Amino acid sequence: MVMDETLERKTTRKDFMNIYERKIHLSDTDAAGVVYFASLLSICHEAYEASLEAAEIDFKTLVSNPEIAIPIVHGEIDFFHPLFCGDRLIISLTPIPLKETKFEIIYRVWVSSSPDICVAKAKTTHVCIHPNTRQRVPLPEFIGQWLEEQAQSSTDELLEKFSDLR
Amino acid sequence: MVMDETLERKTTRKDFMNIYERKIHLSDTDAAGVVYFASLLSICHEAYEASLEAAEIDFKTLVSNPEIAIPIVHGEIDFFHPLFCGDRLIISLTPIPLKETKFEIIYRVWVSSSPDICVAKAKTTHVCIHPNTRQRVPLPEFIGQWLEEQAQSSTDELLEKFSDLR
Amino acid sequence: MVMDETLERKTTRKDFMNIYERKIHLSDTDAAGVVYFASLLSICHEAYEASLEAAEIDFKTLVSNPEIAIPIVHGEIDFFHPLFCGDRLIISLTPIPLKETKFEIIYRVWVSSSPDICVAKAKTTHVCIHPNTRQRVPLPEFIGQWLEEQAQSSTDELLEKFSDLR
Amino acid sequence: MVMDETLERKTTRKDFMNIYERKIHLSDTDAAGVVYFASLLSICHEAYEASLEAAEIDFKTLVSNPEIAIPIVHGEIDFFHPLFCGDRLIISLTPIPLKETKFEIIYRVWVSSSPDICVAKAKTTHVCIHPNTRQRVPLPEFIGQWLEEQAQSSTDELLEKFSDLR
Structure with missing residues (x-):
């Protein structure tokens, strides 16, 4: 059925938009034998890039856009468990619109071998500015649409999707 | 047919062992707007990790092995074309046994949107040592086996596989 | 006078312990032309390493200590101004003891060319654990001493010292 | 004497241009307990930035210049000894003019605690292009001058200077 196929395709697309999988590489680790703390924030940012x-x-066009820039003004991360080289991470992201010039993204990180335990949680806050004046300007429409689409898939849905990945 | 299935599985496995796909992330780039040169060597190393x-x-066990370490003693890279944020890289790797204590890996890098143009080529040389004495010791058997398996898939085969990925 | 000399030496040492200077390298930046957000957290960590x-x-001995590990369980950063390749950063750090197993560090970041404007603020939270059990254990005495010494130089003093660096 | 003072100042300036000191940070290391191989190439690039x-x-103006770009087309590194977190590196750089559009830099790396042992050697090759056409163009005059000034301080001189740093 055509309708079902469309539904199927939409679900799959959302899956990909909200869940990012990534192995821990040697370059992400440090001499303490675990992931270097700032590297996990960087890995979370990859999930944002993949979702866009x-x-x-x-993303390349966005980064080199002469009219708008969307720099990160705040980033934070909490670690609940150590992460090792070779661990397969599963990262969910939940973008949250804040103002017409601002949004944040919540990231939850699991390791595929222990999918019941959230190993880390992160957040990034993004504001839209003009690259030259550095004054805040409204987020472009395509980011507004992306935020809206994301809002439709709640955390519960995410966890459900995640259970399929186990 | 069972034989065919085995063959199928072997081929698929070799594909994954020799070809690594990876997007250029924002963190791989620099203010010149292209991939930071040393980052591409790091991305090539990811291909090695994925092949193992x-x-x-x-890889985690290998890195924390108290009996052997396989540090890189030489790395090099040539860039033929600039690489940008968001570019989807396809990297082939060709490990070459050199001595019983040493091997090297040749990496070739393409961008999926222009699969006829090799954009970069890299090489890493690895030696097996005892982590404490730092004296050379023979490569462990499982690395020998990996090298042997890899040798069976020639560059021509690689290019053929690559053409399937286009 | 001997007393003065001792005082002099102590002041100089504290200066170095609390203030870290560092240029922004090309590798710290991204294709958006500014410092990659997670890189600044990493640069703040360098200030911590320099203070120790x-x-x-x-620091090397600390990282490979089989009895204790002091991983970061929380990191966060706020950006108030963009940072560019070549900018000379001045970072102050203020360690704060929290529990016998835990401390945090506040970092303030300035650019030497505009020393009145704080461009970023960061925080890292560190807990002491046994590397094998990952259970919390009291911070080692030398970290306690370092925290105590740091507490003696208040933020006001820091800013005063900083004014000398302008 | 004025002449001597000028000489003195020139020597000091050249010292700084050719020798770069840098501690190994935790973020430069990996779970194998040593410097991540590609990180040392990145550290060598810092020496180039400091010399300019x-x-x-x-360097910031150079990177954002709309008329010219000087990307790295080749990089390589050889490791002779392992490098650990906290090691204080001393890096000499020797730029070599090749063509009117091209130069290379040789880097030699020592650890300050064992200044007789060269622990690594690296090379980067740089070509001058127009950022839009990506066609080769002559190196700008200020790079030509920098190359010339550098040529005046031979490796022997470098080693002599280095002996003062021990």
């Missing part, structure tokens, strides 16, 4: 890409937003 | 993993060699 | 070193605490 | 800065060439 899944929504057909070209 | 595909051969069921646990 | 100034207190004659060997 | 010592010659009053603004």
Whole structure:
């Protein structure tokens, strides 16, 4: 059935938009034998890039846009368990619109071998500015749409999808 | 047919062992707008880690092995074309046994949007040592097996596989 | 006078313990033309390493200590101004003892060319654990001493010292 | 004497242009307990940035120049000894003019605690291009001057200077 196929495709697309999988590479670790703390924030940012890409937003174009820039003004991360080289991470991201110039993203991180235990949680806050004046400007429409689409998939849905990945 | 299935599985496994796909993340780039040169060597190393993993060699165990270490003693990279944030890289790796204590890996890098143009080429040389004495010791058997398996898939085969990925 | 000389030496040492200077390297930046957000957290961590070193605490020994590990369980950063390649950063750090197993560090970041404007603020939280059991254990005495010494130089003093660096 | 003073100042400036000191940070290491191989190439690049800065060439302006770009087309590194977190590196750089569009830099790396042993050697090759056409163009005059000034301080001189740093 055509309708079902469409539904199927939409679900799959959302899956990809909200869940990011990634192995811990040697370069992510430090001499203490675990992931270097700032590297996990960087890995979470990859999940954001992948989500935009899944929504057909070209990250390269966004980064070199002369009209708008969306820098991170705040980042934070909490570690609940150590992460080791070779661990397969599963990262969910939940973007939250805040103002017409601002949004944040909540990231939850699991290791595929212990999918019941959230190993880390992170947050990034993004504001839209003009690259030259550095004054705040409204988020572009395509980011607004991406935020809206994301809002439709709640954390519960995420966890459900995640259970399929186990 | 069972034989065919085995063949199928072997081929698939080799594919994964020799080809690594990876997007360029924002963190891989620098203010010149392209990939930071040393980051691409790091991305090539990810291809090596993925190849070992595909051969069921646990990289974490290898790195923390108290009996052997396999540090890189030489690395080099040539860039033929600039690489940008969001580019989807396809990296082939060709491990080459050199001595009983030493091997090297040749990496070739393409961008999926222009699969006829090799954008970069890299090489890493690895020697096996005892972590405490730092004296050379023979490569462990499982690395020998991995090298042997890899040798069976020539560059031509790689290019053929690559053409399937286009 | 001997007394003065001792005082002089102590002041100099504290200066070094609390203030860290560092240029922004090309590798710290991204294609958006500014410092990659997670890189600044990493640069703040360098200030922590330098402060321990100034207190004659060997960071390498600390990292490979089989009895204790002091991983970061929380990190956060706020950006108030963009940072560019070549900017000379001045970072103050203020360690704060929290429990016998835990401390945090507040970092303030300035650019030497505009020393009145704080460009970023960061925080890392560190807990002491046994590397094998990952259970919390009291911080070692030398870290306690370092925390105590740091507490003696207040933020006001820091800013005063900083004014000398302008 | 004025002449002597000028000489003195020139020597000091050249010292800074050719020698770069840098501690190994935790973020430079990996779970194998040593410096991550590609990180040392990145550290060598810092020496290049510092040398340009010592010659009053603004690296930020260079990187964002719309008329020219000087990307690295080749990088390589050889490791002779392992490097650990906290090691204080001394890096000499020797730029070598190759063509009117091209130069290379040789880096030699020592650890300050064992200044007789070269622990690593690296090379980067740089070509000058127009950022839009990516066609080769002659190196700007200020780079030509920097190369010339550098050529005046031979490796022997470097080693002599280095002996003062021990």
